[in-house]
Amino acid sequence: MSHPAPAGPVLEVDGVSVRFGALIAVNQVSLSVAHGQIVAIIGPNGAGKTTLLNAVSGFYHPYEGRIAFEGKDRTRLQPPDVAALGIARTFQNVALFKGMSVLDNIMTGRLLKMRGSFLLEALYWGPAKRQELEHRAFVERIIDFLEIQAIRKTPAGRLPYGLQKRVELARALAAEPKLLLLDEPMAGMNVEEKEDMCRVILDVNHEFGTTIALIEHDMGVVMDICDRVVVLDYGRKIADGPPAEVRKDQAVLDAYLGVAHA
Amino acid sequence: MLDVLHAVLVAPFKDMAGAPAFLVEVLIGGVFAGLMYSLLALGFVLIYKASGVFNFAQGVMVLFAALTLVGLLERGAPVVLALALTTVVMVGLAFAIERVVLRPLVNQPQIILFMATIGLNFFLEGFGEMAWGANVKKLDVGIPDHSFVVRGVQINSLELTAAVTAAVLVTLLALFFQKTRIGRALRAVADDHEAALSIGIPLKTIWVVVWSVAGVVAIVAGLMWGAKSGVQFSLSLIALKALPVLILGGFESVPGAIVGGLIIGVGEKLGEVYWGPLVGGAIENWFAYVLALAFLLVRPQGLFGEKIIERV
Numbered sequence: 001m002s003h004p005a006p007a008g009p010v011l012e013v014d015g016v017s018v019r020f021g022a023l024i025a026v027n028q029v030s031l032s033v034a035h036g037q038i039v040a041i042i043g044p045n046g047a048g049k050t051t052l053l054n055a056v057s058g059f060y061h062p063y064e065g066r067i068a069f070e071g072k073d074r075t076r077l078q079p080p081d082v083a084a085l086g087i088a089r090t091f092q093n094v095a096l097f098k099g100m101s102v103l104d105n106i107m108t109g110r111l112l113k114m115r116g117s118f119l120l121e122a123l124y125w126g127p128a129k130r131q132e133l134e135h136r137a138f139v140e141r142i143i144d145f146l147e148i149q150a151i152r153k154t155p156a157g158r159l160p161y162g163l164q165k166r167v168e169l170a171r172a173l174a175a176e177p178k179l180l181l182l183d184e185p186m187a188g189m190n191v192e193e194k195e196d197m198c199r200v201i202l203d204v205n206h207e208f209g210t211t212i213a214l215i216e217h218d219m220g221v222v223m224d225i226c227d228r229v230v231v232l233d234y235g236r237k238i239a240d241g242p243p244a245e246v247r248k249d250q251a252v253l254d255a256y257l258g259v260a261h262a
Numbered sequence: 263m264l265d266v267l268h269a270v271l272v273a274p275f276k277d278m279a280g281a282p283a284f285l286v287e288v289l290i291g292g293v294f295a296g297l298m299y300s301l302l303a304l305g306f307v308l309i310y311k312a313s314g315v316f317n318f319a320q321g322v323m324v325l326f327a328a329l330t331l332v333g334l335l336e337r338g339a340p341v342v343l344a345l346a347l348t349t350v351v352m353v354g355l356a357f358a359i360e361r362v363v364l365r366p367l368v369n370q371p372q373i374i375l376f377m378a379t380i381g382l383n384f385f386l387e388g389f390g391e392m393a394w395g396a397n398v399k400k401l402d403v404g405i406p407d408h409s410f411v412v413r414g415v416q417i418n419s420l421e422l423t424a425a426v427t428a429a430v431l432v433t434l435l436a437l438f439f440q441k442t443r444i445g446r447a448l449r450a451v452a453d454d455h456e457a458a459l460s461i462g463i464p465l466k467t468i469w470v471v472v473w474s475v476a477g478v479v480a481i482v483a484g485l486m487w488g489a490k491s492g493v494q495f496s497l498s499l500i501a502l503k504a505l506p507v508l509i510l511g512g513f514e515s516v517p518g519a520i521v522g523g524l525i526i527g528v529g530e531k532l533g534e535v536y537w538g539p540l541v542g543g544a545i546e547n548w549f550a551y552v553l554a555l556a557f558l559l560v561r562p563q564g565l566f567g568e569k570i571i572e573r574v
Contacts (some may be wrong), residue, residue, distance in 0.1 A: 057460060083462030095457035097450050108450045112462040175461060 005127070008071055009034050010211045011056065012133060015066035015166050017235075018051050025051040027235035030067065033179070038205055038212045040222040040243075043232035044255060049215045050092060051188045052083075053181050059087050060083035069179070084112055098157030099139075102167050105156050109174025110135040126153050139174055145207075146170050146200060162193045166200075173204065180204070182214035186221060194218065198225050223247065231255065246254035274536035283414040286359070287536050289528060294421045296317070296527020297428035298486060302504035303511065303519040305479045310513045312363070312453040313474040315375040319383040321501025322526035323477060326390040327352055328484030328493045332401050341404060352477030360469045368465065369455050396495065401488035422485040428481040431482055437517040448472070449534060452514070512564030521565060526550045536542065 009032040018026040033039045039051050044078040054060045056067060058079040064073045069085055077085075086157055088109070112161060112186050114131060145147055145167055151159060156167055165185060172180055185201065186194045204210050216222050222243065229246040231239040233255040239246050246252055278285045309317040316324075330351050334344035342538070363378050407420040450458045451468050458467055484493070488499055507526055511518025531547040538545045557564065 040410040057458070059459070078464075079459035081460045083460060089460050091456065091460070095454050095460070097453035099453055100446075100449060104446060104449075108446055108458075108460055108463075111447055130459065171461065205464075 010070060011213065012071075013056065013069040013246060014066050014068070016052070016055060016062040016067060018048070018060050019063045024235055026055065026062075026232075029232065029235070029237045030065075030238060031230050031237065033211055033213055036205070036211055037227045038201070038214070038225055039228045039230060040226040041213065041215050041230050041232060042217070042222055044047060046234075047255075048235040049232055049233040050183055052211075053076060053089065053183055053215060053233075054081075083175065085182065085206050086175075086178035088172035088175045088179075089181035090165070090172055090183055092187065094161070094164045094168055096164055096168055096169040096171070099155060101145070101153050102148065102156055102159070102170075103139065103152045105167055106139045106170045107135065108173050109171040110139065110173060114195060134232055142170050142173050145173075145203070155175070155182070162189050165189070165197070169200070173208075173210075177210060178206070181210045182208050182212065184215050184217065186216060186218060194221060219247075265266065269540055270475040270537070277536055283368040284360040286413050288531050290415065290417065291421075292528030292531035293524060294425040294527070295531060297425045297432070297520075298483075298523075299503055299527055300432050300520045300523030301428040301479065301483045301486065302501055302521055304435060304516065305476045305513075306482065306501075307514065307516055307519045308472050308479070309414045309434070310452070311516075312451050312468055313375060313447045314372050315379060315553055316513070317476070318376065319386055320476065320480065322383050322390070322502070323355075323480040323488070324501065325354075325495065326355075326386050326484075326486045327477065327481040328401060328488040328497055329399075331392045331432060331481065331485060332399045332488070332493045335401075336399070347540045348481055349456040350528075353474045355476050356470050356473035358518035359473055360466060364469050365466065368373040384432055387495075391495075398492050398494040401485070402495050405489055407489075420489060421448055424490070427482060427486065431479065432520050435479075436520065451515070469486045503550060505548035508564070509554040509557050510564055514568040515564070515566035518564055520565035524573075526553065 009149055011033040011156075013029060013031050015028050017024060017028050029052060031039075031041075041052065043049050051060060054064050058074075058077050058081065059077055061182070068074065069082075069087065074082065074085065078178060097108065100108075114135060143152060146169065147207040148163065148166055148170065151163060151167075156164060159167065169182070169185065170174055172182075182201070186197050189197065198221055201212060203212070205212055214226075226243055228241065229243050231235060231246060231252050233250070233251075238255060239249045241249075283533060300406070302320075305320045305323065306317060309315060331344055331348045334347055335341070339342070339347065342416070359382065363382060364375070367378060370548055373438055405420050405423050409416050409418050412557050433551060447458075447468060448470060451465060455465060476510070484497065491497075502525075507519060507522040509522075510518070511522030526549070530546045533545040534543070535548050
């Protein structure tokens with residue numbers, strides 16, 4: 001890679017709890033994600049995985065604990081400010097702009113990178129036009145990368161689910177994020193689509209050096225592509241380590257398979 | 263039978279060709295009226311674009327702006343100061359609406375936001391009358407109101423001023439909101455709040471900006487319509503005329519609001535003058551709505567609207 005990795009973790013979650021009334025969805029969870037890693041967050045349904053992701057991207061705010069990004073505290077930021085720091089995300093239920101074309105959807109990912117005078121933009125003239133074309137060229141590269149050239153002009157709402165997930169990933173990549181948060185990127189996909197998505201995630205990690213944290217249910221996928229696995233159960237972290245170790249961990253086995261009450 | 267066909271399809275055009283100066287006068291009247299409708303429709307379009315919500319309160323915002331302006335003028339404020347203060351009031355209103363009405367409703371279904379604007383409608387109506395009184399007022403900001411003749415065509419200076427102002431404002435806003443970054447951000451916000459937030463669009467800022475601009479459009483609309491027909495409660499009902507314009511042009515299209523307004527303005531004036539006598543007049547009152555009805559049957563998204571996509 002051309003730029004050296006900065007020292008220290010990209011993301012640091014320290015003793016974070018998120019409460020909804022009396023329900024503690026995430027309970028004093030700590031984890032850190034090092035530069036260039038792919039980290040999976042797994043756990044049974046309702047373990048607090050998505051809630052944790054929402055806390056990192058600013059949709060929820062922790063009741064206690066702190067979250068730091070590149071060493072700076074960002075516990076209380078709002079989602080747009082989090083995005084501005086260089087954290088992009090996808091959603092469990094695909095949040096695309098359904099009426100817009102795939103191309104326009106991905107272009108929205110560039111919004112934070114665009115600058116310029118309102119007047120010039122309005123006239124679509126001079127620097128504003130040049131800027132639009134530059135960003136357009138970048139977006140075309142991502143479209144090539146994800147092999148979705150054929151659907152560029154299709155309204156996103158008309159696409160099948162697997163492709164929508166891919167477009168959502170493209171929009172997140174368009175922001176050139178330092179940290180990419182993926183909420184179940186492979187949910188509802190068949191084996192072939194899953195393999196494609198795995199390859200894409202690994203490629204993103206290798207080619208752009210993007211640090212990735214993802215939530216996934218498919219253990220095979222997790223074991224294959226992740227450097228580290230964090231396991232949550234009932235809002236608590238019960239394991240954290242390389243996939244090979246975590247799969248042998250007794251607490252993890254208990255959480256997934258149930259404890260035998262002899 | 264032939265007589266009827268002749269009266270409907272031939273005679274009106276003969277009349278037009280027979281008196282071209284009069285035809286031009288009618289057309290100009292239509293364009294003037296159309297631009298005023300566009301101005302009204304524009305307020306709706308802006309808010310619809312940025313939140314996917316039909317702002318039921320837009321008509322009352324026009325009334326409220328006009329009431330505030332008249333109220334300040336009555337208290338002896340000079341025109342420029344009154345306009346500036348009214349702008350401050352409308353921008354303040356936008357901030358208040360974002361804080362009190364919109365922010366707690368982020369991520370709610372759009373019908374909920376629509377209901378909220380109905381509430382806003384009643385609040386502003388009551389509040390405006392409480393603050394400024396309910397009687398009919400004359401709005402005079404010194405726009406000359408007299409007629410002059412250009413090449414045999416009579417033109418009213420007040421209507422001309424209103425039309426030119428509307429045209430300038432509409433063009434500026436169309437340029438401002440069409441292409442590129444801002445337009446795209448607006449459409450994104452209208453489509454999905456959560457996703458818009460996640461790619462770094464500050465929802466609050468966008469909403470305050472859009473409601474402020476809608477407020478300023480309301481001031482201009484209130485000023486022009488108020489100067490024409492006095493400031494009174496019925497001013498909030500002229501917003502009804504914006505509905506067919508929106509259906510024709512498409513709810514999320516600024517150019518649509520302009521073209522829709524012009525078609526309806528010109529159409530109803532021509533209809534009234536040349537075909538009106540055949541049915542005993544009053545075509546002007548229903549023309550817009552019948553046209554809108556026809557559009558709903560044939561092209562429900564309007565001339566420039568986005569096609570409605572629903573996955574099942």
